[in-house]
Amino acid sequence: MRQWCNEKERHITDRDISSRKGTALQADADYQPEYAGDELDREQRSSLKRVPNLSTELQDITEVEYRKLRLENVVLVGIWTSGTAEDAEVSLRELAALAETAGSVVLAGVLQRRDKPDNATYLGSGKAREVADLVASTGADTIIVDSELSPNQRRNLEDVTKVKVIDRTTLILDIFAQHAKSREGKAQVELAQLEYLLPRLRGWGESMSRQAGGRVGAGDGIGSRGPGETQIELDRRRIRQRMAKLKRDIANMEPARRTQRSNRRRHGLPSVVVVGYTNAGKSSLMNRLTNADVLVENALFATLDPTVRRSETEDGRAYTISDTVGFVRSLPTQLVEAFRSTLEEVAEGHLMLHVVDAAHPDPVGQVNAVHDVLREVDGAEDVPEIIVLSKADLADPIDLAALRSRYPGAVVVSSKTGEGIEELRDRIADGLPRPSVAVSVTIPFDRGDLISRVHTDGEILREEYSEDGTVLEALVDEDLAAELLSVGR
Ligand SMILES: Nc1nc2c(ncn2[C@@H]2O[C@H](COP(=O)(O)OP(=O)(O)OP(=O)(O)O)[C@@H](O)[C@H]2O)c(=O)[nH]1
Numbered sequence: 001m002r003q004w005c006n007e008k009e010r011h012i013t014d015r016d017i018s019s020r021k022g023t024a025l026q027a028d029a030d031y032q033p034e035y036a037g038d039e040l041d042r043e044q045r046s047s048l049k050r051v052p053n054l055s056t057e058l059q060d061i062t063e064v065e066y067r068k069l070r071l072e073n074v075v076l077v078g079i080w081t082s083g084t085a086e087d088a089e090v091s092l093r094e095l096a097a098l099a100e101t102a103g104s105v106v107l108a109g110v111l112q113r114r115d116k117p118d119n120a121t122y123l124g125s126g127k128a129r130e131v132a133d134l135v136a137s138t139g140a141d142t143i144i145v146d147s148e149l150s151p152n153q154r155r156n157l158e159d160v161t162k163v164k165v166i167d168r169t170t171l172i173l174d175i176f177a178q179h180a181k182s183r184e185g186k187a188q189v190e191l192a193q194l195e196y197l198l199p200r201l202r203g204w205g206e207s208m209s210r211q212a213g214g215r216v217g218a219g220d221g222i223g224s225r226g227p228g229e230t231q232i233e234l235d236r237r238r239i240r241q242r243m244a245k246l247k248r249d250i251a252n253m254e255p256a257r258r259t260q261r262s263n264r265r266r267h268g269l270p271s272v273v274v275v276g277y278t279n280a281g282k283s284s285l286m287n288r289l290t291n292a293d294v295l296v297e298n299a300l301f302a303t304l305d306p307t308v309r310r311s312e313t314e315d316g317r318a319y320t321i322s323d324t325v326g327f328v329r330s331l332p333t334q335l336v337e338a339f340r341s342t343l344e345e346v347a348e349g350h351l352m353l354h355v356v357d358a359a360h361p362d363p364v365g366q367v368n369a370v371h372d373v374l375r376e377v378d379g380a381e382d383v384p385e386i387i388v389l390s391k392a393d394l395a396d397p398i399d400l401a402a403l404r405s406r407y408p409g410a411v412v413v414s415s416k417t418g419e420g421i422e423e424l425r426d427r428i429a430d431g432l433p434r435p436s437v438a439v440s441v442t443i444p445f446d447r448g449d450l451i452s453r454v455h456t457d458g459e460i461l462r463e464e465y466s467e468d469g470t471v472l473e474a475l476v477d478e479d480l481a482a483e484l485l486s487v488g489r
């Protein structure tokens, strides 16, 4: 097994779990990683002093817990089935960053080489017991596993380790729940959480029934159940009802969003969408390009509700630019569904800026993960893509050169120093559709509104004033051309 440790007062010396180039986990100032080889040193571990009152007993997992995991001191566990050791490490480091984003302290991480996960305990019973020792010695109260767990695997691991076990998907759902701001975003995340929970209810049934037993005394149990209905069926039914309500609510919010979108389209504004892996620097780039004040945070999924801003090319053509939710490796399918609406925005864009953190240890893996998700969104492949290699100020020049040759059309930028921003603006201006219908009309003076639309959305070739109005020769899109011709002469 490989192991990493986030050591504070503890004496486990292990491998650095933070991003090697320091992008993700640099926040912890007194964090001093130390390399200690591949093998977990059992003697060293057994010589650890156990920190008193830190470990907690396994607690009941109730049906509301999916909302707030209250993670604190966690041990990360991953298995490495294929690919290189480095890939496996990158994935576990990312899990560490996710865990910190969710508000927990990562005490240690272990990685095990296996052909496939063990059906019963994910790790195999021997390794599960080793993890139990590690949990006990570090005083962790939660284990986070770097994949999806079946209800059985999860229950068995909890039995062996005596602490709460959650998986990567649950963790990501929790982060989304913490960050979603809009009513729609919140409803979508809750729906995704319930979808994930529903088939897994069996694994949690025991504790839920116990809880129901406790409620009987309070006058809430037996009488409230239907004939022959078990607690778990009742819970399932309640969850389904809640899901149905959420789906209705989301469907009701849809028209408002569509109106906003079609308003934008009616005004003929071309749109640029910013996509990319979480923490790639999308919001920072947006701020640079538009001087907008978009939340930038060194945390994963800082942006969960899309933000749309208006901007202009050098030659005065207006366009919208929207920031989107960050992508992540193996994004839970429930979330792909939940955020389809956000991603649909991508498919409707005229140009896609795909922001890639050039200072990350595995930018190519991130690009591939983004492309995997985009392939699931109808129409997204048709949107022209500009790869934007970001954080140029942090990136290693050699890595940057390798990325440039891998993605020949890429623009290298730094939102921090401003490097490459002008070039990117030019590329955006070139990439946006130009109005293509030539009109030559005289517009009456009382239709100044039309003239100003030609100024913002079209390209003026000639503008003069005559007795009858403004004489215009311009390039505009079809809709505006039709309106101009219906009004003008
Ligand atoms: N040095 C440096 N840091 C950057 C640059 N761009 C972004 N960052 C940092 O990278 C972190 C993530 O930036 P964001 O712009 O929030 O990234 P994002 O892609 O919007 O992230 P999510 O919304 O969480 O998916 C922040 O700490 C930024 O300050 C850059 O060009 N140079």
Ligand SMILES: [Mg+2]
Binding pocket: 282, 283, 284, 295, 296, 302, 303, 323
């Ligand atoms: Mg963001």
